[in-house]
Amino acid sequence: MKKAIGKVLANDLCTGCGICSYFSDEIKIVVSPAGYNRPDITNAPEDPVLEKKFSKVCPGLNLDINSVRKDNYDGIWGQIESINVGYSTNNALRQSGSSGGVISALSNYLVQNNIVDFVINISQGLNLDNVSSLKGKVYDFRESAGSRYSPASPCDLIRKLDLSKKYAFVGKPCDVAAVYQLKQQEPLVANAITHLLSFMCAGTPSFKGTEEIYSKLGVNKENVKSIRYRGNGWPGYTTIVSDQDEEFSMSYNNAWGGILNRHLQTRCKLCVDGIGEFADIVCADAWDCDDNGYPLFEENDGRSLVISRNKIGNDLINNAKLSSNIVLDDFDINTLDKIQPFQFYRRVSIFSRLLAFRFLGLTPPKYKGFDLFKSALKGGLYLNTKSFLGLVARRRKIIKQKSL
Ligand SMILES: Cc1cc2nc3c(=O)[nH]c(=O)nc-3n(C[C@H](O)[C@H](O)[C@H](O)COP(=O)(O)OP(=O)(O)OC[C@H]3O[C@@H](n4cnc5c(N)ncnc54)[C@H](O)[C@@H]3O)c2cc1C
Ligand code: SF4
Ligand code: SF4
Missing domain, CATH: 3.10.450 (Nuclear Transport Factor 2; Chain: A,)
Known part of the structure; x- marks a missing residue:
């Protein structure tokens, strides 16, 4: 374990998801001097079997979307079963939520209807940090609603779960990808964690x-x-x-x-999946746009973009809608590139940024099945050359600062 996690840390590719702590009590998530959540591997065990499993799970090492994608897979936005805009019918939850409070409304729906025993999510801790915990029927989901733009490791709780219970998991796309990949390795975890909820993500600041x-x-x-x-x-x-x-x-x-x-961590600059491809449901800001198609950030009643990626997600939102927990309206998928311009840009330029990382002698994560070259063609030569040179220049600056 020490060697494999050490490799992730040496390449500065850790997302801080915390799933490595699933493999041993000796791996603790701590705050690094740079202000990010990172595993402390001082006492990590040397165990080749665990190391092999870890390497298939850690999002700093690899992401494989092949088991998610179907025939109608979209190289920019992933597998889409349905797409809507929506909000929580509970006004207080909608108001507390980051956009329309849909993730919190679905979390509440899942526990109130005994579909899961607990929701695993993060909320503010005593030290103003972010702490993962189990939220059940009596929890007021207004408390954990809202985006927290600082390091959070929701996967650090998974080792402690009672696997005879049912759970939904809420996290950033890399957290959810880690849980998805763990589910593929561990049947008992797969059976216990039944729902994966995520949101689009531009990065974790320190x-x-x-x-x-x-x-x-x-x-x-x-x-x-x-x-x-x-x-x-x-x-x-x-x-x-x-x-x-x-x-x-x-x-x-x-x-x-x-x-x-x-203040974003390095791994976020190389993120292939800021759009929650491994989740059952992914939400995002459904920004209004001006006449030129640019998102407006004026204060308004919150609205979430709600994408279901499979039948589990589709059933969840339809049932939550039928029981009046959320409102869902139609959304024109052709406007997605415009209301999420950063995610679009990131996806059409990731190919050249991965090349730039290799050019610098560093090893990026292995991304399988994402159609990155096809997406780069959509971005074009000018944009990809610019993003290649931009990453090389930024990394060289960082390396120079570190050596001073
Ligand atoms: C770091 C970060 C970057 C983001 N970048 C984008 C973006 O580029 N584009 C975009 O459209 N939306 C982005 N969002 C998501 C957006 O702000 C909303 O979270 C999303 O629209 C869902 O809103 P909601 O009202 O349905 O969720 P809510 O009902 O407010 O629920 C939010 C849920 O997210 C969980 N959560 C909050 N912060 C974190 C965290 N740091 N790590 C793990 N779980 C967390 C909470 O526990 C809660 O369960 C980002 C969020 C974060 C935290
Ligand atoms: S990315 Fe996640 S699993 Fe990998 S080393 Fe970092 S915290 Fe651990
Ligand atoms: S951008 Fe978001 S999803 Fe991607 S690695 Fe960073 S924190 Fe994770």
Whole structure:
């Protein structure tokens, strides 16, 4: 295990998902000096059998979409069974949610109707970090609603699960991919975790990004009682509450665009699946667009894009709709490239960024079955050359800074 995880860390390809802790009590997820969640492998066991399984599961090493894809697979947006826009019918949940509160509404629906015993998701911990825990019938899902733009490792709980119970899992696409790949290795886990819910993801910023927000708002970390990165509106404000119950806030544009997206981990720059291809359901922001098709970030009632990727996902949203937990409206799939321009760009340029990583003598993760070359052709030569050169320049700068 030490050798295989060490390889992921050496190539700076760890997503921080936490699934390596499934393989041994000796592997703990800790915050690295750079402010990301990373496995501490000091006491990790040397076990070739575990190492082989780990290598098939870790999203820092490989992602294989072949068992998900069918004939109508789309090289940019993955396998799509249905696509809608929607929101929670519970106004408080919709308001607390990151966009339309659909993930929280589905989580609540699953536990209230005994479809699962618990939902595994993350929420704010005592140290203002993100902690994974089991949420059951009495849980108020407003508490965990909203995006948390700092490191979170929802898979670190899986080793502790009672596998005779049923669970739904909520996480970023890389977290969900890790659970999906673990399910393929471990039949008991596959039987216990029945639903995978995700959301589109542009990247995980380090805790240093959050600290920069505190300092921009003029608040000492020691005096912060809670932080919500989004929610309470759409897109809502990044809001800090101090121990004196004073509120400080910043717009989504300033927080994400001005600070947080400058602190993303390396693996996110090479992410092939920011769109939740391994999930049963994936949600995203269903931004309104201006006349030129650019997304508007004006405050509005929250609406989530809701994609079901298979029958499990389709049954879930249809039943939640029938029992009036969510509203679903039609969505024109041809407008998807416009309302999610970053995910589109990322998918048509990932091929050249992987080449650039190799050009620098580094080993990127192995991505199988994603049709990346076909997607690169859609992006064109100019865009791919630019993204190749951009990654080379950024990595060289990082290597130079590290050597100083
Ligand atoms: C790091 C990050 C990047 C994102 N990038 C994009 C993007 O590029 N495009 C886009 O459309 N949407 C992005 N989102 C997702 C978007 O903000 C909404 O989460 C999505 O629209 C679902 O909204 P909702 O109201 O249905 O979810 P909610 O009902 O608000 O539920 C959110 C769920 O996500 C879980 N969660 C929150 N933060 C994390 C985290 N860091 N790790 C694991 N689980 C978490 C919560 O536990 C909760 O269960 C991102 C979210 C995050 C956390
Ligand atoms: S990507 Fe996930 S499984 Fe792989 S080393 Fe990092 S935390 Fe562990
Ligand atoms: S961008 Fe990709 S690798 Fe990074 S956190 Fe999101 S899903 Fe994981």
